[in-house]
Amino acid sequence: MRASYLLGKLAWALFTILFVIxxxxxxxxxxxxxxxxxxVRDPRLTQEAQQAIRERFGLDKPVINCFExxxxxxSGPCLINPFETxxxxxxxxxxxxxxxxxxxxxxxxxxxxxxxxxxxxLLIGAxxxxxxxxxxxxxxxxxxxxxxxxxxxxxxxxxxxxxxxxFWLGIILLFAGSRYxxxxxxxxxxxxxxxxxxxxxVSDMLRHMLLPTLTYTIVFLGEYMxxxxxxxxxxxxxxxxxxxxxxxxxxxxxxxxxxxxNAMLPMVTIIALNLGFTVAGAxxxxxxxxxxxxxxxxxxxVGRRDYPMLQGAFLLLAVSVIFANLGAELxxxxxxxxxxxx
Numbered sequence: 001m002r003a004s005y006l007l008g009k010l011a012w013a014l015f016t017i018l019f020v021i022x023x024x025x026x027x028x029x030x031x032x033x034x035x036x037x038x039x040v041r042d043p044r045l046t047q048e049a050q051q052a053i054r055e056r057f058g059l060d061k062p063v064i065n066c067f068e069x070x071x072x073x074x075s076g077p078c079l080i081n082p083f084e085t086x087x088x089x090x091x092x093x094x095x096x097x098x099x100x101x102x103x104x105x106x107x108x109x110x111x112x113x114x115x116x117x118x119x120x121x122l123l124i125g126a127x128x129x130x131x132x133x134x135x136x137x138x139x140x141x142x143x144x145x146x147x148x149x150x151x152x153x154x155x156x157x158x159x160x161x162x163x164x165x166x167f168w169l170g171i172i173l174l175f176a177g178s179r180y181x182x183x184x185x186x187x188x189x190x191x192x193x194x195x196x197x198x199x200x201x202v203s204d205m206l207r208h209m210l211l212p213t214l215t216y217t218i219v220f221l222g223e224y225m226x227x228x229x230x231x232x233x234x235x236x237x238x239x240x241x242x243x244x245x246x247x248x249x250x251x252x253x254x255x256x257x258x259x260x261x262n263a264m265l266p267m268v269t270i271i272a273l274n275l276g277f278t279v280a281g282a283x284x285x286x287x288x289x290x291x292x293x294x295x296x297x298x299x300x301x302v303g304r305r306d307y308p309m310l311q312g313a314f315l316l317l318a319v320s321v322i323f324a325n326l327g328a329e330l331x332x333x334x335x336x337x338x339x340x341x342x
Contacts, residue, residue: 005333013326020318025090027314028307061086099315100308104301109312112297117316119188120286120293123209124278127216132271135221139228140255146233154225162222170215170288177211184208186290212289216282220274227270232263264335268328276317276324 093100099109135158142154177183184190188208195201235241236259244254286295294313301309 006330009326009329013322016322017319020315020322021091021094024311024315024318025087028311029086061089099312102306102309104304104306104309109308112309113294113312113316116292116294116297119291120278120282120295123212123286123291123293124216124275124282126209126213128220128271128275128278130213130217131220131224134217135224136228136267138221139225140232140260142225142229143232143236144251144255146236151229154229158222158225158229160222161218162226164219166215166219166282166284167288169218170212170285173211173215174288183211186288188292208291212285212291215285215289219285223270223274224267227266228263231266232259235259235263261335265332268331268335272324272328272331273321276321 090100097110099113101107102109102112105112138154138158142151145151174185178185184207186208188205189201190204190208193204195204241254241258244258249257282293283295283299285291286293287299290296294316297309298313300306301313
C-alpha cells in the first residue's frame with residue numbers, strides 16, 4: 001500500500017470528522033425552545049435558578065460570534081473574547097476528551113458513554129461474529145447449490161429474517177425464552193445476587209446475553225447471506241472460474257483461491273458500515289431487553305431531552321462510521337490488487 005494512498009484516505013477521514021463536529025454542534029443549537037426549560041422540565045424553576053443553570057452549562061455565552069447572546073445587544077464594540085464563545089469552548093473541550101455535562105444526571109457525558117460503550121461492544125461483538133460466520137457460510141452454500149432446494153430454502157429463511165421488524169422479533173424471543181426456557185426478561189446481570197465466584201457471574205451474564213444476541217444475529221444474518229449469495233453467484237459465472245474448473249481444480253480450491261476473494265469486496269463494505277452504525281447501540285434491541293448499552297442511553301436521552309448526552313452519542317456514532325468506512329477502504333486495497341495498482 002502506497003504512503004500517498006494511506007495519507008489521502010486519512011486526510012479525507014479527518015476532514016469529514018471536522019465537518020461532523022461542526023454539524024453536530026450547530027444541530028442542537030438550532031432546535032426551537034430554551035434548552036434549559038427543555039432539559040430541566042420543572043415549572044418551579046425561578047429566573048435565578050435558570051440563569052445559574054445556563055452559567056453551569058455555558059449556555060449564557062454567545063454561540064459563535066461576540067454579538068450573539070441570550071439578551072443580544074447589536075450595537076457597540078465587541079467586549080467578549082471570541083475564544084469564550086460556545087463553539088470554541090466546545091472544540092477545546094473535545095480536544096481534551098470532554099463531551100459536556102449531562103442535564104439529567106449532572107455527570108460527564110464521556111464517562112457515561114464510556115460505561116455504556118463496553119456493554120454495547122460486548123453485545124454487538126458476539127452478535128456480529130455469529131451473524132458473519134453463519135451468514136457467509138449459508139450464502140456460500142446457497143451460491144454453490146444455486147437453483148436447488150437448498151438454495152431456495154436458504155433464500156426463504158434469509159428474506160424472512162431480514163424482513164422481520166427488530167423490535168417484534170425481540171419481543172417474540174423474549175416471550176418464548178422467558179416462558180419455555182426460563183431465561184431472564186432483561187438487564188445485563190441479576191440484581192441483588194452475591195455470586196460465589198467469577199464463573200457464576202459470567203454464567204449469569206451469558207444467560208442475559210443469549211436472547212439479545214440471538215435477536216441481533218438473526219437480524220443481520222439474513223442481510224449477510226443475501227449479499228454473499230448474490231455476489232458469489234456472479235463471480236462463479238465468470239470465465240476465469242470456468243478456466244479453473246477446466247484445469248481440474250476441486251470445489252474447495254476454486255472457492256478459496258478464485259471466488260471468495262472477489263466476492264468478499266461487497267461483504268467488507270456492508271460489514272464495516274454495520275459495525276460503525278451499531279457501535280452507537282442497537283437501540284431497539286437494547287430497549288426491548290433493557291440492556292444497559294448506548295442504544296438504551298440514546299433512548300433515555302431522547303425522552304429526557306438531554307442534549308449534551310445526545311450530542312456526544314451522535315458524535316460517537318458518526319466517528320465510528322467514518323473509521324469503519326476508512327477501515328473498509330484500506331482493506332479493499334489489500335483484497336483487490338487493482339486498487340494497489342491505481
